[in-house]
Amino acid sequence: MPELPEVETVVRQLRPLLQGRLIEGARVLWKRTIAQPSAAAFARDVTGRRVEALSRRGKYFVLHLSAQEAATRARGARAPSARSAPVRADRAPKLLVGHLRMTGRLFVDDDPKPPWTRATFPLDNGRHLIFVDVRKFGRLALVDALEQALPAMGPEPLGPEIDGEWMAQALGERKRMLKPLLLDQSFLAGLGNIYVDESLHRARLHPLQLSHRVSRARAVDLAASIRDVLTAAIAKQGSSFDGFYRTPEGQPGDYQHEFTVYGREGEPCLRCAAPIRRIVVGQRGTHFCARCQRAPRKAVGERRRASKAGGSR
DNA sequence: CAAGACTCCTGACGGC
DNA sequence: TGCCGTCAGGAGTCTT
Numbered sequence: 001m002p003e004l005p006e007v008e009t010v011v012r013q014l015r016p017l018l019q020g021r022l023i024e025g026a027r028v029l030w031k032r033t034i035a036q037p038s039a040a041a042f043a044r045d046v047t048g049r050r051v052e053a054l055s056r057r058g059k060y061f062v063l064h065l066s067a068q069e070a071a072t073r074a075r076g077a078r079a080p081s082a083r084s085a086p087v088r089a090d091r092a093p094k095l096l097v098g099h100l101r102m103t104g105r106l107f108v109d110d111d112p113k114p115p116w117t118r119a120t121f122p123l124d125n126g127r128h129l130i131f132v133d134v135r136k137f138g139r140l141a142l143v144d145a146l147e148q149a150l151p152a153m154g155p156e157p158l159g160p161e162i163d164g165e166w167m168a169q170a171l172g173e174r175k176r177m178l179k180p181l182l183l184d185q186s187f188l189a190g191l192g193n194i195y196v197d198e199s200l201h202r203a204r205l206h207p208l209q210l211s212h213r214v215s216r217a218r219a220v221d222l223a224a225s226i227r228d229v230l231t232a233a234i235a236k237q238g239s240s241f242d243g244f245y246r247t248p249e250g251q252p253g254d255y256q257h258e259f260t261v262y263g264r265e266g267e268p269c270l271r272c273a274a275p276i277r278r279i280v281v282g283q284r285g286t287h288f289c290a291r292c293q294r295a296p297r298k299a300v301g302e303r304r305r306a307s308k309a310g311g312s313r
Numbered sequence: 314c315a316a317g318a319c320t321c322c323t324g325a326c327g328g329c
Numbered sequence: 330t331g332c333c334g335t336c337a338g339g340a341g342t343c344t345t
Contacts, residue, residue: 001337001338001339002339059339100320101339102321102338103324134322134323135323135324135337135338136322137321137322137340151340174314174315180316183339183340185339185340192335192337212320242325242326242337283317283318285338
């Protein structure tokens, strides 16, 4: 599922294909894909704008759009609502903000409507910007400012301020299990199930460990691990393993070959050979090595079974 | 403040 | 062969 590395890859690859292009129209095939404004207003207001830049915030991608160009706006009569609305569109620059969630894909294609297309935008070069989303969880929004579309979000994990110091303090300020804490976008923006599991394993931290009990040294390791994992994943253009995520160029990512715990239940830990285990934490599959990632002193039944299963020591 | 449950979705997969 | 229940999972919302 698209997390920070995947979205970063999408933005990087789409940039040369979209920057400077004019969006000539919009067709929304699944209304609920549009978070705001209404699907009709979205289609009308996105029409006639030029893509000036692309960026990413957490797992969200952002298309920075120019003010609407009057000439093409009239031509954009193909937008579903254009006829009914006495065009009183806000001509100020807009931001098209979107989230791929589980199965969303954003790419440019010659085919105006591939299978599972939820929104499609003809461009001024004859091609189309396509939003495909099998499970319909993905969302697009058109807003004036980023804060309008995004919930409160923590800092970017690859930002310069995220270091051992920051992590030690941030973990100390909360009393939460590491797995759900790292998944919380208001704590750190961009981590998802895969990269949290991978980062915790790299830092030798148990997913159920309580944040305020993590030692300073471990916190420093965690900050570095997150940075290393994300950086490596971006270099590999993200992870593909379930047939959903593809780069805008249609290629799968390569980081799935580097997974040390995710999806490896029962297989040997690459560090100590103990079998990787899978538990459910906060409704989410969680993978870890019970030997490398020591169970929190006083945790759930997990530890009980772990020690019974042969915890020498 | 923390955390679990529930919801939204649909393709894939196991079981019979 | 084919029907059916179960799962996965990001994030918002509602309870406990």
